[in-house]
Amino acid sequence: xxxxxxxxxxxHHLFSRGDSIVIGVSGGADSVCLLRLLSEIKEEYxxxxxxxxxxxxxxxxxxxxxxxxxxNMAGCLGLPFSLVKKDxxxxxERMGLTLEEAGRRIRxxxxxxxxxxxxxxxxxxxHHQDDLAETVLFHLFRGSGPRGLAGIPVKRGAIIRPLLxxxxxxxxxxxxxKGYDYCEDSTNASREYTRNKIRHxxxxxxxxEINNRAAEHIVRAAEKLAxxxxxxxxxxxxxxxxxxxxxxxxxxxxxxxxxxxxxxLQGEVLRRIFEEMIPGAKDIGEIHYEMxxxxxxxxxxxxxxxxxxxxxxxxxxxxxxxxxxxxKEEKEVYIECEVPSQHIVNRNxxxxxxxxxxxxxxxxPVEIPQKDYTKWFDYDKINSSLLLRNPREGDFFVLDSxxxxxxxxxxxxxxxxxxxxxxxxxxxADGAHVxxxxxxxxSAEYKITKHTKRVLVVTKERIPR
Numbered sequence: 001x002x003x004x005x006x007x008x009x010x011x012h013h014l015f016s017r018g019d020s021i022v023i024g025v026s027g028g029a030d031s032v033c034l035l036r037l038l039s040e041i042k043e044e045y046x047x048x049x050x051x052x053x054x055x056x057x058x059x060x061x062x063x064x065x066x067x068x069x070x071x072n073m074a075g076c077l078g079l080p081f082s083l084v085k086k087d088x089x090x091x092x093e094r095m096g097l098t099l100e101e102a103g104r105r106i107r108x109x110x111x112x113x114x115x116x117x118x119x120x121x122x123x124x125x126x127h128h129q130d131d132l133a134e135t136v137l138f139h140l141f142r143g144s145g146p147r148g149l150a151g152i153p154v155k156r157g158a159i160i161r162p163l164l165x166x167x168x169x170x171x172x173x174x175x176x177x178k179g180y181d182y183c184e185d186s187t188n189a190s191r192e193y194t195r196n197k198i199r200h201x202x203x204x205x206x207x208x209e210i211n212n213r214a215a216e217h218i219v220r221a222a223e224k225l226a227x228x229x230x231x232x233x234x235x236x237x238x239x240x241x242x243x244x245x246x247x248x249x250x251x252x253x254x255x256x257x258x259x260x261x262x263x264x265l266q267g268e269v270l271r272r273i274f275e276e277m278i279p280g281a282k283d284i285g286e287i288h289y290e291m292x293x294x295x296x297x298x299x300x301x302x303x304x305x306x307x308x309x310x311x312x313x314x315x316x317x318x319x320x321x322x323x324x325x326x327x328k329e330e331k332e333v334y335i336e337c338e339v340p341s342q343h344i345v346n347r348n349x350x351x352x353x354x355x356x357x358x359x360x361x362x363x364x365p366v367e368i369p370q371k372d373y374t375k376w377f378d379y380d381k382i383n384s385s386l387l388l389r390n391p392r393e394g395d396f397f398v399l400d401s402x403x404x405x406x407x408x409x410x411x412x413x414x415x416x417x418x419x420x421x422x423x424x425x426x427x428x429a430d431g432a433h434v435x436x437x438x439x440x441x442x443s444a445e446y447k448i449t450k451h452t453k454r455v456l457v458v459t460k461e462r463i464p465r
Contacts, residue, residue, distance in 0.1 A: 001174045004165055005037050014160040020048040020120040021160075024111055025074070027053070027066035027183035031126040032073070033171045034163050036180055038124065039077050050080040052114050054107050056088040058099070066183045080118075084110040100195070115158060127152050127161045130168040133215040134198045136222050143286065145267070150229045151222035167215060236268025243269055251276060251321045255314070259296045266293060274306075277321060283307035295319055303342075303353040305463045313342065313353075333426060337386040339379075339456070344463070345388075347426070351463040354388060359455050361448070368448055372439045373461055377446040379454040387429045391422060397434040397443035408434055411441065428458060 008014075015021060023038060025031040035051065042049055051074040055067050067083055074081035092102035111123045132151045139148030154161055163171070175182060206214040239261055245252050251273050258266060270289050274281040284307060291304045295314045302314040312321050335343055340357035358379050368376055395408035412422045428436040436442045438460055448455060 001033075001166065001170075002037060002040050005162055006041065008165040009162060012154045014155055014162050015045070015047070015122050015124075018046050018048075019122050020050075020118070021122040021124050022050050022052055022111060022115055022118065022120045023124045024107065024126065025051050025053055025070045026126075027070045028126075029172050029175055029182045030128050030131075030163060030168070032180060032182040033166075033175055034124060034126040035073070035077070036175075036178070038162070039079070048120070049077075050082070050114075050118060050120065052082050052084065052111065054110050055083060055085040056103050056106070057086060057090075058088055058103075069181075069183050082114060084114070086110070111159075121158060123159045125159060125161050126163050128163045128166050128168060128171060129219050130199070130203070130215055132164060132222055133203060133218040134195055136218050137198050137202065138195055145286075146225055146229055146232070149222065150226040151219070153226065164219075232264060232268060236265055236272065239265045240269045240272045244273065247320070249322060253319045253321070255296050255318055258319075263293070273321060277310050277323060278308045292319065303344075303355075303461065303463050305351055311344065311463070333388065333390050335388040337388050337428075339386070343388060345426070347424075353459075353461050353463050355457075355459040355461075356386070357457050359457055361452050361455050364455055364457075374457070374459045375436050375442050376448050377435055377442070377456040377458065378448055378452045379456040380452070381446050382430050382435075382456065383433075384431050386435075389427060389429060391425055391427055391434075392432070394432045395427065395429065395434050396432060397437065397441065398445040400444050403445075408437065411437065415440075 021038065023031070023035050025035050038047065038049055041047070051070060053067055053070040055063055057063070059066075071081045071083065086106045088099060088103045088106060091097070091106060092099050095102065095105075097105070111125075115121075115123055136149055136151045139151075142148070152161060152164070154164055166174075203215060211217065243254050243258050243261070245254075253269070253273065258269065261269070267289055270292055271281065274284045274288070278284060288306055291306070292312055295302055295304055295312060296319060298314055304312050306312060306321075309323050310321060311323075312319055333345055335345075337343065337354075337356050340355075342356070343354040345352050345354065364376075391408050391412075393409075396405045397408065397411070398404070399406050408427070409422065412425070417425070426438040427434045428438065430446075433445065434443060435446050435456075436458065446456075
């Protein structure tokens with residue numbers, strides 16, 4: 001095992017002579033194996049080793065036993081020991097995570113903090129081949145892409161995994177041969193956790209019924225995918241630098257070259273954008289990638305809502321991403337609209353995008369669109385500031401070319417809109433004169449004529465979520 005560890009390190013350059021390594025030790029077979037192996041080569045490589053144990057506050061006396069076992073082992077090896085105690089169930093409940101997710105997050109935070117405190121330059125974790133195979137299958141069943149199917153990286157930043165060359169049975173056999181004790185975690189036998197079902201049921205079945213080297217073959221495929229992913233990430237970074245620019249708090253993506261880019265690299269560019277705007281790209285799924293890619297196919301003014309209060313808007317030449325606190329659902333809406341401008345309103349739990357701009361009539365199609373969600377108005381007939389608001393007493397609109405008017409309240413009565421809902425309707429108004437009773441009637445006063453030179457184009461569209 002020692003020779004194989006050294007060979008694995010030579011191939012992957014995980015640690016160098018004189019490194020200071022923090023070893024995460026749970027007390028289980030794999031972490032004990034890693035600690036013992038690194039201790040065996042400590043003098044040869046002039047390594048500075050220390051031991052960190054994270055107590056999750058879950059298994060009561062059994063967890064206390066593990067902590068004491070690891071502390072005693074570190075003492076026997078003459079290595080510094082540190083214990084971090086966290087209430088994982090409390091963290092999981094507070095952050096809306098599973099116990100597995102919360103435990104993992106806490107462990108990695110503890111490792112990073114301890115590394116900074118001690119001035120070390122490596123964090124050694126004891127994942128092995130079976131862990132990698134289980135992770136690949138777990139990600140596969142959850143619908144992950146190539147990144148997830150690449151499994152557990154041998155090295156990422158300061159984190160190294162020197163034991164990925166060995167399988168679980170090999171590790172346990174080596175410990176038995178050497179006479180090294182380790183702790184059994186009772187939760188590892190539980191079928192309650194998805195990973196344990198893969199570990200105890202699925203992988204053994206595949207090994208027994210399909211191929212006795214199933215785990216090894218999964219690992220080999222994951223290694224090839226990891227190499228592929230590394231290449232894609234490099235090309236993705238080049239594409240990102242070519243396609244993306246910053247404009248203050250906005251991230252702007254050039255539509256035409258993005259559209260012409262390979263879909264794999266499109267995904268890499270979007271991943272970088274998501275991770276810039278949302279730490280860890282939390283709550284971002286495949287559907288959100290598809291939504292943004294679809295936005296590149298649509299006309300200007302289209303908008304979509306993404307998790308964590310992020311919106312993406314399709315402009316003429318760009319898609320720009322910005323963060324905005326999701327609009328509260330308020331019964332009263334009152335927005336002074338500049339031209340051009342874009343607004344997001346919440347009505348009955350649905351988000352709507354209102355786009356307002358001015359175009360020269362000669363630059364627009366001859367035919368006026370007959371759509372509920374897009375209206376054209378003669379911009380030069382507008383007398384005061386435009387308001388997007390709820391109806392008010394005295395509101396009216398012009399019925400026809402003869403100039404006859406109609407009170408808005410009377411219009412609502414004729415349309416049989418319940419009295420309790422009238423105050424919550426939306427209108428676009430020029431003072432008390434209503435241009436558009438959204439999404440229905442427009443005032444004849446502002447209709448396009450053959451004399452119109454400038455057109456106010458107003459679009460109301462529901463934002464996909």
